[in-house]
Amino acid sequence: GAVVSQHPSWVICKSGTSVKIECRSLDFQATTMFWYRQFPKQSLMLMATSNEGSKATYEQGVEKDKFLINHASLTLSTLTVTSAHPEDSSFYICSAWGTGRTNYGYTFGSGTRLTVV
Amino acid sequence: GNSVTQMEGPVTLSEEAFLTINCTYTATGYPSPFWYVQYPGEGLQLLLKATKADDKGSNKGFEATYRKETTSFHLEKGSVQVSDSAVYFCALTLLSGYNKLIFGAGTRLAVHP
Numbered sequence: 001g002a003v004v005s006q007h008p009s010w011v012i013c014k015s016g017t018s019v020k021i022e023c024r025s026l027d028f029q030a031t032t033m034f035w036y037r038q039f040p041k042q043s044l045m046l047m048a049t050s051n052e053g054s055k056a057t058y059e060q061g062v063e064k065d066k067f068l069i070n071h072a073s074l075t076l077s078t079l080t081v082t083s084a085h086p087e088d089s090s091f092y093i094c095s096a097w098g099t100g101r102t103n104y105g106y107t108f109g110s111g112t113r114l115t116v117v
Numbered sequence: 118g119n120s121v122t123q124m125e126g127p128v129t130l131s132e133e134a135f136l137t138i139n140c141t142y143t144a145t146g147y148p149s150p151f152w153y154v155q156y157p158g159e160g161l162q163l164l165l166k167a168t169k170a171d172d173k174g175s176n177k178g179f180e181a182t183y184r185k186e187t188t189s190f191h192l193e194k195g196s197v198q199v200s201d202s203a204v205y206f207c208a209l210t211l212l213s214g215y216n217k218l219i220f221g222a223g224t225r226l227a228v229h230p
Contacts, residue, residue: 006160034217043206043222044161093160095218106218108153110160 002028004096006109013084013116021079021112023094030096033077034106035069038091050077074098084116119144123207123221130228136194138224140181140207143188148209150183150190151218155204164192164205197228 003026013019023033032051036044048069050056056069066088068080077096081088094109123140130136142148149168153161165174167183167190174181181192190207207221 041223041225043220046217049217095161105166106151106163108161108163111158113158 002096002098002107004030004094004107004109006094006112008112009110010113011115013114015085015116016083018080018082019084019114021081021092021094021114023077023079023096023109025075025096025098025107028096028098028107029074030077030098031074032097033069033071034095034097035067035077035079036093036095038093038111040091044093047079081114084114086116089114089116119148119209119211119219121207121209121219121221123205123224125222126204126225128224128226130197130226132199132228132230133196134228136192136197136201136226138192138205138207138226139189140191140221141187141189142207142209142219144209144211144219146211148211150181151208151210152179152181152190152192153206153208153220155206155223157203161206197226199228199230202226202228 005024035047038044047062048056048058050069050071058064071077093111121142151166152164154164155161165176167174170185172183179194181190204223204225206223208218210216
């Protein structure tokens with residue numbers, strides 16, 4: 001079946017530094033990537049949607065200059081949290097929509113827990 | 118607007134008990150509902166889905182029937198196990214293809230031996 005590999009699974013960084021999170025589709029082409037963040041015991045909040053080769057579409061209230069999304073290929077999308085602050089600490093999850101031999105639908109990465117100290 | 122409402126947790130059950138987690142939605146167009154499960158510290162896994170009215174999705178003993186007349190997609194399992202302890206999310210998408218998923222708040226299930 002379809003697999004999305006998300007790395008790192010957890011990261012601790014100092015306030016003011018940047019962190020890059022990668023999501024790779026291993027056996028299918030991810031034409032669209034969704035990026036979510038999840039606060040403890042809460043639901044997933046969609047941050048942005050990106051199509052391969054295009055600029056990401058950000059949800060209202062999400063700072064596009066802070067959360068940089070790159071989707072340069074059909075198998076890789078990255079989210080970079082720039083100048084991270086403690087309030088950016090959260091669980092970030094990617095979800096890929098792709099096609100292959102069969103329609104895989106949405107496939108989620110395993111998530112990245114970001115802690116900013 | 119479009120939204121998903123699911124019952125608040127936590128839901129605490131004994132092993133082999135019957136499980137129901139209610140999910141209703143408000144949506145325009147032609148929604149397709151899903152149930153996802155999230156185990157501690159992990160991402161989301163698709164549990165089951167439906168694509169048209171009266172469809173029943175099933176997987177691992179879980180079932181849900183898409184009821185268009187009541188705009189519901191309640192999750193059920195006849196006999197839960199400790200390993201079913203997780204957070205369950207009801208979600209829907211409005212169009213086939215690339216449209217985003219709209220999630221409910223999630224329901225935490227704890228099953229005790």
